[in-house]
Amino acid sequence: MLNLTPKEVSKRSALRINPLRTCQPVGAMYAALGVHGCLPHSHGSQGCCSYHRTFLTRHFKDPAIASSSSFTEGASVFGGGANLKTAVRNIFDIYDPEIIAVHTTCLSETIGDDLTGYIQDAKITEGKYVVHTNTPSYVGSHITGYANMISGFIKYLSESTGDKNGKLAVFPGFVNPGDMREMKRIMTLMGIPFTMLPDSSGVMDSPMTGTYEMFPRGGTTVAEIIDLGNCQSALALGEMTSEAPAETLEKKCKVPYQTLPLPIGVESTDAFIMALNHFCKEEVPYALEEERGQLLDIMLDSSQYSHEKTAAIFGDPDTVLGITQFVLEMGMIPKYVVTGTPGSTFDKRVTELFEKYQVEGCVVKSASDLFELHQWIKNDPVDVMIGGTYGKAVARAEDIPLVRAGFPIIDRYVHSYLPIVGYKGAMRLIELILTAIMDRQDRDCADEDFEIVM
Amino acid sequence: MKCGNEILPERIESIRYSQCSGDGSGIKCESESVSGAVSQRACVYCGARVVLNPITDAFHIVHGPIGCASYTWDIRGSLSSGDEGYRNSYSTDLRETDVIFGGEKKLTAAIDEVMARHSPRVIFIYATCIVGVIGDDIDAICRNAEEKYQIRVIPVKSPGFSGTKKTGYKMACNAIMNLITPSILPEKTADVNILGDFNLAGEMWIIKNYLRKIGISVAANITGDARVDDLKNAPAAKLNLVQCAGSMTYLAKQMEETFAIPFIKISFFGVTDTSDSLLRIAYATGDKNVIERAKAFIEEEKNRVIPLLDKYRKNLVGKKAAIYVGGGFKAISLIRQFNEFGMKTVMVGTQTGSKEDYELIQHLVDEDAVILDDANPAELEAFMTEMGADILVGGVKERPLAYKLGIAFCDHNHERKHPLSGYEGTLNFASEINLSMNSPVWEIISQGGMKYV
């Protein structure tokens, strides 16, 4: 199946085949769902909104709620001002969220709708909020949209009163609710007061209770977002996702920030914990020390199975960068490292890793697609692929095990509940990778090489 | 909720609830969604794409920004017995400069790049929302490409805002007509065409197999598991069988006009509908032999299947079903099926049902059943809870909603896991809803999801 990919790599300038990214609004929608009592609103035609909701639902296996301006021919000619006005009124009347987070679509961007003006003109119920961000999909990717939406919340809401609240502001990056829970667990263990924006835990992984809550318990509250402006400092996790919102907060409220990679693997988690430690200045609790030691123990015990194994890693830039760092720590060779999101920072950071670990013959590429990755693999295969569901067609065609990590994963369950960040997340990741490699060995080896103890 | 404040005033006419709109004026449907609604509906492009996508040896290039292509990449579950090319995603991935300077050059180059690697017979070019706004002349580009490569390059202008999913079906039907209309009408054969089955989970194969058994051969499958060459045989057929009436009646009418092929509407969901349809098809051929064979086949299948169904029946009898699906025709079939199982349909909604569909639905369900057009999750939730539904039949967006409410679920959309058409499909369907309603998990959560609070 899907073996239409020719081996010969030829130049393409116009055709995108099997994309490794999607459009800004879906990221904006996910970010907005991480705010408590927030209804994401898609300003454009209905189809976009419907696709974005479906996409998120497929990944999280949880309802993704969002409304749409439902553009018609008229709106596409005269602008969507009237649609937005009606939408805001209807939304507060019926769904009664605390806040509406509007994002644009290609269409409303192309016709040049002025959202700032529309929102100023809209009737907003006392004590309620409407914010917006621009998310043209012909720029960036869903990662850009995610970052833009977070910045949008800050621009509209965050204020600095001059009284510091003693908290750390944390931008978790484009990660699963399970990852956000793990980050929060670590910070709580370390006794750090924090506000995380967004926080989709308790929303996109909400429990079965027998009642449907349109606005589940989780999510960063509006009050917390307002108070972000009073945070002591901020931590942007994932340079390519979180730096922009951190910068916005610094500009608006003078909250200084530090950028770190997503805490995936040993070194990046160390850096995260060091930064937290710097903030609270108390001793790192033994529990974390212990987890770290366990992780190292596992890496050592299993190293004969991971050492020198080659991997193709694909997906979102910060996640891929994090996983690349970790597989290098495991002694693996990240032969192909690609993201669909454009931006040279990715190439630069990954190249730095290649140099640091002195691996040779590895390739990195941003703004790439799965078709291209498939061609490379056809010419020179790898032992394991690490990324989202869409890689499975390549994995099948080339008979390579696929480890599912990142976004979107639409063909498996549980993944979004469990972390890949922190030491615990690294343990999970190494288990996934080793199991894939070792299952393969069990399957493929000759009878006489078949081992019970490995 | 009794006509409560959870329904937008604009929405009242789109809901028939015995206590709300008893004026008998029928339901408001086939209209645009309300701004601000959390609608479950998709767009024109989506409609066009789902109809054309199962043409397995065609190339489908989405001319637009990347999202529209990403979301429609291999999600539909239409199976192929041969080519797999349609399962790749091709897009021009329009960027900012293209939006400013136009995307025509890029589209031309994209076609060239496809032609450099592959040798498709047909390329469909879908133009999504912004293409019209930036003013690309995709007709001209397609014409030029046809000349240059001597293949068919067919534009499908399907900006999302230009209507509902149904408009998209029409666009797709036009594209199909464009593809299959020959310069001279061919001699008629005794074959039939099947319209409006997309071979989800292999359903087209079931139907074709039935027809083969009763002595009818199929010229073209439109579009499940279709190949361009087969499609081109369609004009020679003497009868069109229309399964998904919502998407394909338009095409059937066009084919009737242009190729003089009459059509009948059929449905292969449920024992009753399947048997009726087979008989009607047989009678429509006017061939005695076929009629005899059909009767015998139906007898045989009924004898085989009904005892098996009865085993499920005892678990299903008296249970309440809620339906939320795309088209009206499917909803009608489902109501009939639930009747067969001894179940009661308490809520029926569709995204794009027509007036006639809703009228028929009103006749099929009880007085107090809720009927709604283009519903939002809040309405679905309120009515399912109020009516005490035991199971919801719907699509991907409704699944988690149902589960959160503690209601069983069956996907009757793109993500169906087993074929649901024909006699074996009815068995699958019964088994699936039985499994979903009787999963041991319900036992654990029957006291409510929360144990300690």
Ligand code: SF4
């Ligand atoms: S039009 Fe733009 S926003 Fe809408 S789905 Fe396509 S890429 Fe995404």
Ligand code: SF4
């Ligand atoms: S941009 Fe238009 S065509 Fe594309 S998904 Fe959105 S509504 Fe549909």
